[in-house]
Amino acid sequence: MTAETEPGFPQRPGLRQVLLEVSGVGERAGGAFRAALAVAIPAAVGLANGHGAAAALSALGAFAVVYGERRPYRTRWKVVAGYGLALISCATVGAGVGHLAGAASVGAWIAVIAMMTAVVVLAAIWVDALRERAPGSFLLLLCAELSAVLVLDGTASSPAVVLWTAIGAVVALGVAMTPALLDRHGPEAQAVTRAGAAVDALARQPHDDLLRRRAIHALHEAWDCLDDAGLRGQAVAPTDALSRIHRRLLAVIAFAEDQKVETSVSEEELDLMVLPRARVGERLRWGLRRPRIPVLALRLTVACVVAGGIAIAVDLGRPDWAVITAAMILHQGPDRVTGSWRALNRCVGTVIGVGVLAVITPVLGSAVLLILTVVVLMAGTEIFLVVNYAIAMVFITPLAMTLGALAPQEPLSEAVIGRIAETVIGVGVAVVTLWCVRPRGYRAVLLDSERRVVDAIEAVEADGPADAGRRRRRLEFELEAATTAVSQAGFSDPAWMLTQWPRHHRLHRQGYALLTKQG
Template identity: 30%
Template sequence: MPGPLHHVRGVLGESVRLGPAPGAHRVAIRGAIVLAVALGTLLAVDRLDLGIAAAFGAFASIYGGRRPSRTRWRAQAWMGALLTATAAVGALVGMTPWSTWLAIPLVAVVAGLATWASDAQGWRPPGPFFLVFAAGACASVPFAPADVPLVPLVSAATAALAVGLGALEQLVLPTRKAPPPAPPRDPAIRWQVARAVVGVGAAGALATAVSGWLPGGDHPYWAMLSAAVAFAVPHVHGQLARGVQRVVGTFVGLGVAWLLLSAGLPPLATIAVVVALQFVIELVIGWNYAIGLVAITPLAMLLVHLAAPAPIDALLLSRLVETALGVAVGSLAIVAIRPRGRGRGTR
């Protein structure tokens, strides 16, 4: 049984573990291996610019629970397929002349559908964040038309590797007889979906409208991502806390990103750092979201810089401003779009 100090209270009262969650090291090892193989292969063929597509396929490894079960591989395969399809649609939008504005309804719709599907299917981890990330990031990268088919190809291949490693773990390690039952359906899920669509869409529209005044401000999907992070948790106070953690963790993580980007690392060293960050993320994300972002932020910045290099200072400032903007807009949607009355209406 955990002792009285096994958990402490985090930002705005969220419970924080004082050590990695059970089985977190397994997810961390799998994720690091998948990303190392994918990025190493892309380096060998001189296509590290597709590293961001590989990252989306690697995200499949985090779904379905930390411990192997007889059905986990199915959940990972399903999420790998969804991530691949979402990245492909995003890349198609990204090659159009109207990608900046088309990305807004695309990502908003993805946020709403993923929020609903997460509740209906009991995704673990819950929420629309990774699908929003795939749609928004791929829609913002100026892929050449000939490269667009490579995005789902790389993502699908990486996801297949992630699923295969998860299945191998099931053969080697003890397997649970059955996964825990999915949480009960939230009767107020329609309000969550509405918040996700409105918050993510409004954040993208505002970030796009003001991007001309921001140095390096051509990544409105960062604002949409920041608006979407809240919907991994059900209650209003938890959602608002997640936004605060997003801003705090991003601020600290940008300092780490500045050091890494300023070092001018060669490609092989960059891959090594990205893989190490992926390992750290899966170990610490269960402690506290803000702590996890200290590693998530530099990893995202390195992948973005590989796909579309930009001046470092402008890139990082844009990330901070758009993160704060997205959290503010998302928080406003959370507070404003709520059923009347008390009880479950506070969700």
């Protein structure tokens, strides 16, 4: 038995897939338009009122619109408003540190690096425990970093940074909710469509374990979306369509298991299989107790401090760039292989990105063209951020460098060389950290995850209807966590993972059978 021949075993992505895959770009066009609009509206108003290039700082708050994508409008406003407040808080903290640190000096950069480390560690723990979607903690860190640097360099005042961030966040909320005027159930319909496509893919290859997990995950994600929208249990088109997809999934799984195919499932039986989204308190309670959290925090702390320290020691102009490079690679808690690929993406994307900056620099002296550039770069970032990291960096690099100075203040050649050197330091430190700090941490994470799956299965199988919904929600939560753990272990150490695979395979079959009422 080998990793290549074992059905369902996680397979490492190839170089071509990592650098060139762009599946799902079309689905993000609407989000890109909203991201661009969230920057363009306040920037244009600010420009018209004589605020010039400073109006581009609204992009720091406009990042909030990204977090609302794919969520139903009934809860989207809460998410965008919450992240908007988080971005304003990060801008306030960053600008405050920049103000207190005074002019750029070794002591000032140490303070900025300490602030960045604290922000990304706390934000990454929160995002990881809640299992939030991309972009995770990255945009929060970017907001704090740029705010500090803008004030530290004297490019903008602390009140101006906070004010424009707040304006951007408020506009982002309005932009995020505007599509509800045209189709108030658009996100739910799209989630149902994705679930249907995943079940169709499984129907074509019913014995593929990976496709089965994707189909079940997409199904429950769609039910979560309907639940958040308040449509679960109502006789409306999205709910009826998802019920049919759910029944089809049951039939496909029964066929794959050589079981009797149920031609009809009652609404009461189907209702037992549909799990409302776990509450924030539940997800925090289940997520914070994992060994994955201290590993993530330790690696981020070590990498940020070391990368920033090296950049200061060799007297580079922007040590914060080395810190954010390391943090961007590590903030989602990747395994060693995925993290190394991400580091390669960062290098390739940054080199191309600074090339893009070199091309557009001549136009950045005009406030109008600078703002238009930020709008375009913001849209590109939204399209590719969760699709292809290397391409995303082509947009993120000039966006961050442009906002960080509101047009480069140092000579272009020095800026290009400096950012590439700082990127190399950050990438190198991040990769070394992945391979040397808790190098076998994935083993403890996997074994802990599997133990939690066993506990959750036993709880669901226990007699008595009391709190059955919460126990089933926890089982789904633990199965998803274990799926992530097994992928990371399989990528990092296939030989060891193969020794654990039979137990993992058995547990997941048993757990997902309970969730779909099979067996």
